[in-house]
Amino acid sequence: MDGKGQTEVNIDVNTRQWNLEPGAEYRFELDPCTSLAIKLVYGQAEIFGAELAEGNTYLFGLECKAAVYTWQGCTIEVTGLPSTEYVSDETPMHAYANVHLALEQMRVRALRVVHGSPPSSDDEADSDPNPDPPRVLILGPENSGKTTVSKILVNYAVRTGQDWVPMLVNADPGEGGWAVPGAIAAAPISSPIQTSTPATTLGCAASSAPTHISSNGLLPLSYWYGHAEMKRNPLLMDRLIRNLGENVSERWDHDPQGRVAGLIMDTPSSFAASSGAQSEHRHSLIKACVDAFRINVILVVGHEKLNVEMQRTYGNRMAVVKIPKSGGVVELDASYRERVRKYQLQNYMYGKVLQPPPGLPTKTYLQGGEQTPDQTLSLAPVSSIVGFNDLTIYRIGEETMAPTSALPIGATRVVSEMQPLLVDPAQPGSGLYNAVLALLAPPNPDESERYDEEILDLPVVGYLVVTALDIPNKRMTILSPNHWQGSLMGRTAIAGSFEWQE
Numbered sequence: 001m002d003g004k005g006q007t008e009v010n011i012d013v014n015t016r017q018w019n020l021e022p023g024a025e026y027r028f029e030l031d032p033c034t035s036l037a038i039k040l041v042y043g044q045a046e047i048f049g050a051e052l053a054e055g056n057t058y059l060f061g062l063e064c065k066a067a068v069y070t071w072q073g074c075t076i077e078v079t080g081l082p083s084t085e086y087v088s089d090e091t092p093m094h095a096y097a098n099v100h101l102a103l104e105q106m107r108v109r110a111l112r113v114v115h116g117s118p119p120s121s122d123d124e125a126d127s128d129p130n131p132d133p134p135r136v137l138i139l140g141p142e143n144s145g146k147t148t149v150s151k152i153l154v155n156y157a158v159r160t161g162q163d164w165v166p167m168l169v170n171a172d173p174g175e176g177g178w179a180v181p182g183a184i185a186a187a188p189i190s191s192p193i194q195t196s197t198p199a200t201t202l203g204c205a206a207s208s209a210p211t212h213i214s215s216n217g218l219l220p221l222s223y224w225y226g227h228a229e230m231k232r233n234p235l236l237m238d239r240l241i242r243n244l245g246e247n248v249s250e251r252w253d254h255d256p257q258g259r260v261a262g263l264i265m266d267t268p269s270s271f272a273a274s275s276g277a278q279s280e281h282r283h284s285l286i287k288a289c290v291d292a293f294r295i296n297v298i299l300v301v302g303h304e305k306l307n308v309e310m311q312r313t314y315g316n317r318m319a320v321v322k323i324p325k326s327g328g329v330v331e332l333d334a335s336y337r338e339r340v341r342k343y344q345l346q347n348y349m350y351g352k353v354l355q356p357p358p359g360l361p362t363k364t365y366l367q368g369g370e371q372t373p374d375q376t377l378s379l380a381p382v383s384s385i386v387g388f389n390d391l392t393i394y395r396i397g398e399e400t401m402a403p404t405s406a407l408p409i410g411a412t413r414v415v416s417e418m419q420p421l422l423v424d425p426a427q428p429g430s431g432l433y434n435a436v437l438a439l440l441a442p443p444n445p446d447e448s449e450r451y452d453e454e455i456l457d458l459p460v461v462g463y464l465v466v467t468a469l470d471i472p473n474k475r476m477t478i479l480s481p482n483h484w485q486g487s488l489m490g491r492t493a494i495a496g497s498f499e500w501q502e
């Protein structure tokens with residue numbers, strides 16, 4: 001397993017020291033129920049663009065797969081036994097860094113205009129009186145490393161020392177981003193996103209944590225799609241992408257500094273599928289992203305055909321650039337993705353608690369770089385009992401559970417993909433037991449501004465799980481992050497196809 005850019009020294013049965021040459025990368029994969037600790041002993045190192053601090057120990061778990069890359073060379077100490085570990089000196093990091101530099105120039109030029117500063121003499125694009133900050137769409141097939149590239153580019157932007165706060169947009173509902181699977185979301189990123197588990201792959205959201213723990217958490221703006229796969233309801237997906245884009249540009253109207261940092265948008269692999277059911281709607285969804293976020297750079301990760309296709313469609317109005325896929329990207333199968341979704345929900349409700357690997361004392365470590373007092377980020381969700389009429393629950397565009405025999409003779413069920421349908425928890429087979437629900441922001445207080453499909457356009461304020469249904473007494477038990485306590489009465493929630501059981 002030895003690459004030529006490294007040497008490995010065993011310290012004890014559980015701990016090894018790796019000396020990495022400049023440009024080399026230590027890659028690891030963890031099995032379920034194992035953890036790994038990495039300490040930067042000497043030199044410079046980063047994980048997907050987030051720097052490690054010398055002398056600190058970082059914990060990884062929940063089947064994390066990642067890599068420690070070094071530009072200048074380093075020594076790391078690794079404790080624990082990953083299922084796979086090796087060093088490679090073939091990485092696409094130079095190509096990614098070049099993309100970062102080009103995006104950085106766009107930010108600097110856009111900032112000059114905001115500050116009213118004169119253009120610099122060596123600035124090629126000075127002829128453009130209104131230079132745009134980078135708004136980047138990342139496309140690529142399954143397991144090409146899109147999310148990883150998004151993280152690297154955002155982390156490099158944050159690290160430049162210019163106080164950029166770029167927006168990271170996650171349009172992959174199968175991934176869940178900061179909250180739970182089924183969501184699409186955007187968050188302004190002000191400090192590097194750390195990697196420690198796949199349940200918090202884009203960093204920790206502040207939504208469920210008590211304030212003292214969540215002070216460095218993110219406050220994402222999210223909309224609920226409710227399914228992992230785009231083909232379930234592409235029209236809904238299209239609308240939510242446009243809603244998210246509108247919301248981000250409204251934020252930027254009041255935040256020119258944020259606007260010049262631009263955005264990086266990660267997309268689902270189905271946007272790249274050129275055949276099969278997934279491909280049908282992908283062009284309109286890519287267009288929805290381009291329009292809604294006024295995309296001006298498209299990066300295609302390791303896919304020649306898609307690159308040519310994007311060049312033809314968008315090449316005359318924006319930069320379309322093909323970037324290499326990393327050989328380190330791990331092929332994630334369906335059962336792994338299913339487990340990760342479970343970890344995410346567990347994490348959303350209960351927080352992230354990683355046990356150090358054998359050989360390390362139990363004390364305070366840095367989990368993904370976050371200071372974790374008492375070695376834990378455990379949260380205490382609240383279980384509350386609500387009446388069936390207290391919470392109004394809808395499904396979007398799915399058939400009601402009333403049997404066809406209950407319809408008038410000759411009637412057929414026609415349900416528009418965008419139609420909100422009321423779910424009756426009293427109906428056996430309502431599908432609500434263990435269902436994940438998205439709690440929506442309150443509707444417009446001004447009655448005259450209301451409209452039929454308003455709930456499609458309301459952002460999500462938190463996620464809930466129905467843990468018990470008591471049909472005779474018309475009550476249900478809801479598990480929710482603690483700060484929703486007592487506030488579910490009269491609220492509206494949406495069910496999708498995700499379930500969760502502890």
Ligand SMILES: Nc1ncnc2c1ncn2[C@@H]1O[C@H](COP(=O)(O)OP(=O)(O)OP(=O)(O)O)[C@@H](O)[C@H]1O
Nearest residue numbers: 027065066067142143144145146147148328329330
């Ligand atoms: N250089 C690397 N070394 C080790 N693991 C890596 C490396 N790059 C990416 N990975 C891991 O490979 C997995 C897949 O990467 P990633 O999620 O970025 O791909 P993707 O294209 O976004 O996936 P999807 O198919 O879900 O759209 C992740 O677990 C990621 O942490």
